[in-house]
Amino acid sequence: MRSKKFAAILASLTTVAATAFAGVSAAPAHAVEGDAPVPPEITMPGSPDGIPSAGNGPQKLFTYPASLYSLAHPGTNPQGANDFGCKPREGDNPVVLLPGTNSDAYASWSMYSPKLTKLGYCVFSPNFNGLKALPNFAYTGDIRVSAKAVAGFVDRILEATGSTKVDIIGWSQGGGPLPNYYITKLGGDKKVDKLIALAPSNHGVGPKAVSAFVNKAVDQTKHEQIETAFAKANIASYEQQLGSSRFNKELYGNGPVTRPGIKYTIIEGRYDDTVVPFTNAFLYEPGVTNILVQNICPSDHASHINFTYDVNVYQMAVNALDPDQAKPVVCAPQPFLG
Template sequence: MTSMATGSGSDAGALPVPYAVPNLLALERADRHGSPPGANDWTRRPSADHPNPVVLVHSTSGNKQGNWQTLAPLLSNEGYTVFALTYGAVPHTPWPIDAIGGITSMKRSARQLAAFVDRVLDATGADKVDIVGHSQGALMPNYYVKFLGGAAKVDKYVSLAPLWGGTDLFVTIDLPRWLKGRRTSVVARRVLYGISKACQEMRPDSAFLRELARDGIYSDALTYTNIVTTLDQVVVPYTSGCVEGPNATTIVVQDEHPESNVNHLGLMADPIVARYVVDALAT
């Protein structure tokens, strides 16, 4: 399903907005290391109505164009200056492996995000950015916010399927043990060990999550919006993303739309969720 977005940037030249989960591999084949429509125009300046550039942060095993075929053009049509990065790819691997992000340690990824945000601020002249993240991309940026200076550079933080308390899905995953005694290529080992690092950090009560929550999940300097679905099959339980805070709002899609069957991946391409994101950024 494809629709034309409405909003301050909508006109005859508005970008089409597809509401369907895209095929990452097909996108990469068509445009190697490409950006989603409406994102990464480094000559575009923020408008007075939307002075904060929006940085889109993808999920585990996603990338900048695979996750944001819906929200990048939608937000661009709404008048936002939009940027997206691929972070956490395994170094020294060939294409298309090097286009798969969100694999390495989230601390390493947070440093990549910090450098990207600095580049966005330098290019646009803005004082702060807003962040929209999905899954790991809704968790990892908070490490940047809390420990790498991001609190002074981020205003609104919108999370699709955050996992502040981790996910039970990764409790049984132990790829290093599984790899022992198995013959695999060097590239495969790099990728699997990388995935293992990110997955272990997302386990409940991991050292990474304990550090992130040590003084409370949220930074006082930001406004947080958590958007979750009861049908999430990756963030288990989905309530891992429902942490209360004076500067945090949590939206459970089915509370207002009980008919919704949106799942974990669907959050990044659902029209109801997309409107929640637009509203959160506009607040």
């Protein structure tokens, strides 16, 4: 009976993370020489030292085709990303694209990377800490470990480009707890200029019933057993993103998570079916601009899973990246893809 209950919890938690089921060209990207190697236990197939190195994949228009391509071609690089010889234009920072849970650089950013590169940005996106049996399922492991890996990745970017700070665009975990842990716990407050968060899982994913059961209904011993089991399976981030998890309380429950000098933009849609309720994405803290997509584009029905392929959200993200050159968003109807 106990094992059946745990299996049910595991199945529910798996559904709340952003799922990614679904010819390679160009030379693979490489890190600068002399980089400290990433521990093998958090290295993903095709991504030595976290860098997708299996060649560039085609630009996709929806998340599911991108995810299927990434599953079939582990370590696919989003077009234009991870060129460590790129030098940002004066006034620009390197742009780091952080994927969501159960996703990787290509599946999350196959649309963004070539577009941002064409705009003249130096774009980077890493793969870390996932399920090697499903090579497109990155960022399933402990968020603290992923944040440490991202910290090293950012340091490599700053060294290679000669920059002092980066701008981060992140989706789901990659826009919420992952960069916020890096910023508040690992010195990222000195290395990040802008954090542009797309549907970030800041105050927890749903369903609420699962969160309440795991974190409130069970006693401390059973809670620790659940955390241990998830950690051993390298899916700790599933449990950590529940609204009342110990990790969530540690990160968001001790005063403001924002830091002075960083410009935060949060973009979220009311049809998000993973960050539930959708208002969990927002931070009402100093330095934060919260944007509800439907206040600008009422016909946008994009769900969580397709948020990084929403052309309206993309325009809002680009405006946040360079607010001095912001342009009116040209809205296009977006379907709900669950």
